[in-house]
Amino acid sequence: MDNFQWNIPTNLLFGKNQIDNLPSAIEGLGKRLLFVYGGGSIKKIGIYDKVKSLLSDYEITELSDIQPNPEIESVREGVRLCRANNIDAIVACGGGSVIDAAKVIAVSVSYDGDPWDIMENQRLIKDGLPIVTILTLAASGSEMARSAVISNNLFHRKLAIGAIPFYPRVSICDPTYLYTLPQKQTSAGIADIFSHAMEMYFNETMGAYLSDRIAEAIMITCVHYGSILMEEPENYEARANIMWAGTQAANGTIRWGRGKVVFPCHGIEHELGAYYDITHGDGLAILMPNWMKYTLNDDTLPQYSAFARNVWNIIENDDRCAAEKGIEAFEGFLKSLYLPSSLSEVGIETEDLFEEMAGNAVVNGGLSNAFVKLDKEDVLHILRMSM
Ligand code: NZQ
Numbered sequence: 001m002d003n004f005q006w007n008i009p010t011n012l013l014f015g016k017n018q019i020d021n022l023p024s025a026i027e028g029l030g031k032r033l034l035f036v037y038g039g040g041s042i043k044k045i046g047i048y049d050k051v052k053s054l055l056s057d058y059e060i061t062e063l064s065d066i067q068p069n070p071e072i073e074s075v076r077e078g079v080r081l082c083r084a085n086n087i088d089a090i091v092a093c094g095g096g097s098v099i100d101a102a103k104v105i106a107v108s109v110s111y112d113g114d115p116w117d118i119m120e121n122q123r124l125i126k127d128g129l130p131i132v133t134i135l136t137l138a139a140s141g142s143e144m145a146r147s148a149v150i151s152n153n154l155f156h157r158k159l160a161i162g163a164i165p166f167y168p169r170v171s172i173c174d175p176t177y178l179y180t181l182p183q184k185q186t187s188a189g190i191a192d193i194f195s196h197a198m199e200m201y202f203n204e205t206m207g208a209y210l211s212d213r214i215a216e217a218i219m220i221t222c223v224h225y226g227s228i229l230m231e232e233p234e235n236y237e238a239r240a241n242i243m244w245a246g247t248q249a250a251n252g253t254i255r256w257g258r259g260k261v262v263f264p265c266h267g268i269e270h271e272l273g274a275y276y277d278i279t280h281g282d283g284l285a286i287l288m289p290n291w292m293k294y295t296l297n298d299d300t301l302p303q304y305s306a307f308a309r310n311v312w313n314i315i316e317n318d319d320r321c322a323a324e325k326g327i328e329a330f331e332g333f334l335k336s337l338y339l340p341s342s343l344s345e346v347g348i349e350t351e352d353l354f355e356e357m358a359g360n361a362v363v364n365g366g367l368s369n370a371f372v373k374l375d376k377e378d379v380l381h382i383l384r385m386s387m
């Protein structure tokens with residue numbers, strides 16, 4: 001287990017009606033707020049009206065219509081609004097896309113150049129406006145994480161960066177806000193949460209025993225409550241456990257104590273997202289089992305057999321057999337959430353862009369440092385397996 005420092009400034013308010021504590025939680029952050037949200041789901045849920053009435057004595061500027069896989073253009077518009085209105089803090093209400101846009105706006109306000117420079121070079125980040133989040137989708141874990149992902153469609157880039165100022169000051173996580181999620185988004189979110197735990201679990205650092213067991217618990221929670229949510233979208237216990245799993249998978253609990261951590265499936269998925277309009281969790285659901293089949297070998301067998309036995313309860317003496325049955329069980333789980341299993345199912349019919357995407361994935365995703373090192377040919381192979 002490696003050394004680590006864990007200092008998260010996020011005041012997390014979890015549970016029903018925590019929104020009522022918003023005014024007291026943000027006291028002292030300033031009176032001029034940028035209120036960032038997406039395409040309108042928060043109006044249907046009623047959070048929009050609630051926030052406006054709770055913060056009636058604040059000066060609020062709105063930035064709406066943040067799209068899934070948020071574009072740098074929305075960030076630029078947010079920076080313009082912050083400067084024009086002397087904004088003190090940002091309140092982001094939505095899923096990972098809204099929160100990530102807010103994060104990059106927050107650190108770009110004091111930067112003189114174009115916000116995309118920051119995505120290309122996170123060392124340009126000096127400080128940022130305080131960020132407050134109200135979460136409506138359990139997936140990215142962005143509500144308590146120091147990362148943000150932004151796309152630039154002009155250059156076919158989708159990049160992830162991390163910085164301390166990205167940690168939200170306050171995050172409100174009310175599981176009842178997830179009741180309105182379409183099944184597709186619930187499932188994609190669960191695939192994303194599972195992937196965050198899984199991609200850290202498959203790691204070469206020895207002795208991170210506790211982190212491994214917590215990662216297993218997060219994956220088991222996804223499996224257990226995932227199937228319940230397919231039948232009962234308004235099951236509070238299931239929504240609450242999935243929401244908490246999403247936060248825990250990304251806030252560092254299972255990351256610290258491991259040496260280098262690379263997310264190979266994320267590295268490849270972000271390239272799919274850079275070229276195609278694809279839901280993050282769907283892309284991961286397609287890639288993960290193929291990445292597993294490709295990287296299962298004599299060296300990785302101990303991790304794969306532990307994954308099979310501890311997450312999927314596979315009872316099998318032979319390690320290889322157990323590992324294969326574990327991957328099979330995982331595929332069955334993804335199918336039970338109605339997630340896609342091939343790229344053609346999400347409209348990617350040709351391999352034309354695979355060369356370009358594979359090369360970019362290796363560089364942007366740092367895949368030559370992954371648990372199983374991947375070069376361009378390896379990524380091409382995984383993409384072809386995913387067709
Ligand atoms: O735009 P609205 O109307 O809000 O609709 C959204 C959107 O269409 C809808 N939605 C959200 N909450 C809802 C709801 N619909 C009904 N009821 C609700 N309660 O769901 C759609 C998808 O929202 P989005 O924010 O895009 O989903 P998600 O939270 O999965 O975020 C995806 C983004 O996060 C990035 C992904 O790459 C992608 O850009 N990630 C961010 C990470 C991070 N910051 O650490 C890590 C992740 O690995 C991931 O890469």
Ligand code: ZN
Pocket residue numbers: 140192195196266280
């Ligand atoms: Zn993810």
